[in-house]
Amino acid sequence: MAEKKTLNTIIVLRNDQTTAWEESSYVMDKGELGIGYTADGKVIVKAGIGKDSNKTWKELPQVEGVFEDNLTLTYDFGKYKPDTSGSFTLMTAGKTMSEVLLDAYAQEVFEDIITGRPSASFGRASGISENNSGEVGTTHGSPAVKLDLTISGSYKYGAKNASGASVNPSITATSARILLGSDTVKTMDSANPNADLSYTHTLTGDSLKYREDASGKAITDTYTFKGYASHGADVNRPLTNLGNFISKDADGKYVGTKDFSKAIGFIPAKTAAQFMNGTSVSVKYTGFRQMFMGISDTDATVANGGLTSAFVRALNGTTTVKAEKVSKEFQVPANKKYFYVAIPKSLTTTAPDTYYKPFSNWESFSTVEYLGEVDVEGANSYTAATYKVYRGYSAAGKFEGATNIKVTVK
Numbered sequence: 001m002a003e004k005k006t007l008n009t010i011i012v013l014r015n016d017q018t019t020a021w022e023e024s025s026y027v028m029d030k031g032e033l034g035i036g037y038t039a040d041g042k043v044i045v046k047a048g049i050g051k052d053s054n055k056t057w058k059e060l061p062q063v064e065g066v067f068e069d070n071l072t073l074t075y076d077f078g079k080y081k082p083d084t085s086g087s088f089t090l091m092t093a094g095k096t097m098s099e100v101l102l103d104a105y106a107q108e109v110f111e112d113i114i115t116g117r118p119s120a121s122f123g124r125a126s127g128i129s130e131n132n133s134g135e136v137g138t139t140h141g142s143p144a145v146k147l148d149l150t151i152s153g154s155y156k157y158g159a160k161n162a163s164g165a166s167v168n169p170s171i172t173a174t175s176a177r178i179l180l181g182s183d184t185v186k187t188m189d190s191a192n193p194n195a196d197l198s199y200t201h202t203l204t205g206d207s208l209k210y211r212e213d214a215s216g217k218a219i220t221d222t223y224t225f226k227g228y229a230s231h232g233a234d235v236n237r238p239l240t241n242l243g244n245f246i247s248k249d250a251d252g253k254y255v256g257t258k259d260f261s262k263a264i265g266f267i268p269a270k271t272a273a274q275f276m277n278g279t280s281v282s283v284k285y286t287g288f289r290q291m292f293m294g295i296s297d298t299d300a301t302v303a304n305g306g307l308t309s310a311f312v313r314a315l316n317g318t319t320t321v322k323a324e325k326v327s328k329e330f331q332v333p334a335n336k337k338y339f340y341v342a343i344p345k346s347l348t349t350t351a352p353d354t355y356y357k358p359f360s361n362w363e364s365f366s367t368v369e370y371l372g373e374v375d376v377e378g379a380n381s382y383t384a385a386t387y388k389v390y391r392g393y394s395a396a397g398k399f400e401g402a403t404n405i406k407v408t409v410k
Contacts (some may be wrong), residue, residue, distance in 0.1 A: 066094060066095065068093065072087055072088070073090050106395075118149070120150070121226070122145065125144035130282060133210065135288060136210050136287040138290065138379040144201070147176055149176055149188075149197065150173075156286065176229055179226040179227075180201060281379055288323065288379075290320055291343055291406075292315050293322050293407070294330060297316075302371055309377045315340055324341060324409070325384070325409045329404060329407075331403065334398075339392045342387040344385055344387055345373065351390060352390065352407045354368045354407055357403075375385070378399065
């Protein structure tokens with residue numbers, strides 16, 4: 001007859017709330033098992049894994065057993081290897097088989113999770129300079145800017161939605177906008193993504209021209225644009241290679257299931273330095289009065305009525321030269337008798353110094369006379385301004401050869 005054996009058991013029945021059960025002063029001793037039911041009728045098995053001051057209990061998935069002691073092994077076991085003694089101790093006491101296997105063979109990766117980030121750069125469109133200038137009355141182009149977007153980035157291991165289903169492992173820029181001053185002039189959203197968000201500000205009326213104010217001071221028309229680009233909060237939160245979410249702690253920092261000492265690698269692209277937020281660019285248009293220098297086949301003076309705005313603006317050899325207190329050079333062709341210099345009265349009332357170069361050096365040119373004042377229009381019949389006009393001439397009656405002239409405005 002077989003020998004009878006006694007199974008020492010403790011059966012615990014408790015009809016109570018989960019919180020009350022866990023807060024109970026009674027905790028199963030090491031090696032003891034408890035059986036209970038969840039609200040949905042699932043059977044759960046609990047095992048005591050500690051005694052005295054370290055009494056704890058845990059649910060056993062699939063009724064797994066718990067290792068009572070640590071194991072001494074002599075062969076490689078996952079990430080664990082024997083030391084110089086030929087063996088090593090595997091810390092298994094109090095762990096289930098699943099925990100031991102996952103610890104040794106399933107290492108969570110916390111590096112390089114983001115493999116690409118959305119990025120944005122904002123600047124003036126091709127052919128648009130930051131600082132532009134021209135004679136008052138001259139028309140100019142309209143300021144244009146461009147927001148270049150790299151809309152999508154990606155995660156190395158992907159992400160899941162709230163239901164646990166896999167979703168496209170990407171980071172996507174969800175919004176971008178361009179502002180002129182405080183006004184939004186161009187937008188992009190997730191329903192209407194544009195890889196390059198361009199905007200040209202169409203100018204009309206005086207805004208199309210280089211200008212000056214009533215006192216003759218140059219006006220600088222400045223157009224300042226701002227560009228923004230971002231994506232939604234926590235878009236497609238990344239998972240580690242083991243499928244664990246990377247999430248925020250109470251301080252808003254990104255943490256995970258293990259030591260996230262390199263957590264910067266997991267921060268979504270919206271906070272990355274290369275993802276632009278509020279970058280400004282400006283386009284400026286500054287007007288100036290022109291200084292006129294050159295010759296004419298017609299001699300003219302204020303007295304005979306020939307010295308007019310049209311005469312000054314038509315001086316042969318004149319290019320668009322900004323009126324300023326510097327030296328300018330031009331050439332008088334052979335057989336010409338006169339050359340003319342017209343300077344805005346608002347710039348200076350002092351006669352310029354005039355030089356010529358008969359040989360290799362500049363020498364003072366003394367035969368220059370002041371003709372008087374005349375109103376000269378800006379480009380495209382822009383409001384006229386008063387100019388002081390000077391005339392130089394050859395004492396011999398005409399310039400025998402092509403002569404270089406330098407005028408220094410003081």
